[in-house]
Amino acid sequence: MSNHNGRAAQILFHVIFLAFCLFTTIPFILTIIVSITNENSIVKNGYRFIPDRFSLDAYRLIFSSSEIYNAYTISIAVTVLGTLLSLLITSMLAYAIAVQKVKYRNVIALLVFIPMIFNAGLVPWYIFITKYLHLKDSIFALILPMLVSPFNVFLVRNYFKSLPPALMESAEIEGASPLYIFRKIIFPLSAPIIATIALFYALAYWNDWNLALWLIDSRELYPLQFMLFKIQSMINYMSSGGNYGVGSSTLPSDSAQMAMVLVTIGPIVLVYPFVQKYFIKGIMIGAVKG
Template sequence: MLFHIIIFAFCIFTTIPFILTIIVSVTNENSIVKHGYRFFPEAFSLDAYRLIFSSSEIYNAYTISIVVTVLGTALSLLITALLAYAIAVQKVKYRNAIALLVFIPMIFNAGLVPWYIFITKYLHLKDSILALILPMLVSPFNVFLVRNYFKSLPPALIESAEMEGASPPYIFAKIILPLSAPITATIALFYALAYWNDWNLALWLIDSRELYPLQFMLFKIQSMINYMSSGGNFGVGSSTMPSDSAQMAMVLVTIGPIVLVYPFVQKYFIKGIMIGAVKG
């Protein structure tokens, strides 16, 4: 009984910052300036949300982020799983050399300038939606995480399938992947979070406003708010630019899709990360 009370109290405690974020996002900016963050504000206001959604560009940015996250996660999962399976199977020739090539970028990199030149001058990805997907397509850490999980599967499954005449693609698609739901869900969450939260690629590679993802669009809005807040009032009368409330509103705008996705992969997450991390 005591254990359940402690767990319940801990859950309430961890929920408090999220509740405060919601309340502050709908608090009048003058009230925040005067009284700070409060659970029971003096006045409520939706100015922060009106400002964020005042332009149709935010809806386009939402669409771009969703497309990039869905396509990027799907492609990253496919390539990561195939690469991990190749270096996990003992019969694959030069698998250790391939694993070494995958491991090297975890330790060394060429630097930002050579990377930028390669992306723009050789791959010609400047100002393209592919510029938001391809540079993050494969994570070496995720590859080794999946490889370790594949190596934990019973080899007898593969051997029996080979004796029945199953081809490697059939074994991978019909046997390995169905047994790898925990690690697949875990890696999908990692990739989805990386694509959804990224704004650096847009900063470096995207010039067209039609291709701005949500995070970068919100970064632009926040920069505009900071600039205008330093220059005077917002709207009519004494209403000030919603700076702090806008920051909290942006948090809620960005985490919405992830909050909806996470419950579906939660039951696989712990199992996938633990097995993938300790098996070798």
């Protein structure tokens, strides 16, 4: 009887899991199909898995200007450089407040925690970034304001505190410096949490367009998300004023939105499989230990 119940429970689990996979996959498939659907067909029939007419007008419109390739370059550079710097500073700061021998570590932890609760507001932040740090219209304006996340710092700190203290103590007895211990022992043992926050930072840098809106004036420094925002604004403006091109061809508004989704998520989809195996372990240990 117990074997029968166990088999029934297993079948039910697989059915639920399959339904969940379909629930998450079908919208993505529909997004791909709509992005290559003729706009007139969308206007006439709505979103369909088997459209009347296919068209690549949305992708032609997005990639019609060379600026989109420059925006890709800017976004990749900002994401890679920003993620590396954020990982370095976050992990070193987390290590400093995780080691009990560090003086005033609780004060440092409090200073890190305060921004999670209180926010000075957008105007003081903007004045500080532009008048004191002089980051206006600079590529570093897309990196430095997001350099450290207090939430990620505490995730990494909790993971560091879960490591056996004997490892650090034995290294100290052998004469290893704190920097050597961090670089050769702590950091290599922390692959799960490092991969987890690397994904967090990469997603934040890749998807951000607010910093470009507030701080960037030069078109050559526009990141991908902001460039697509400008393209979408242009599409909406032109759609409200009539037809696109010649004849009865309608400006690809809906299909362009779906195409933009695919254009933006492509690199992240390629990166995620490499960190997925660390993600669950890192986020669980970093969240509950400490």
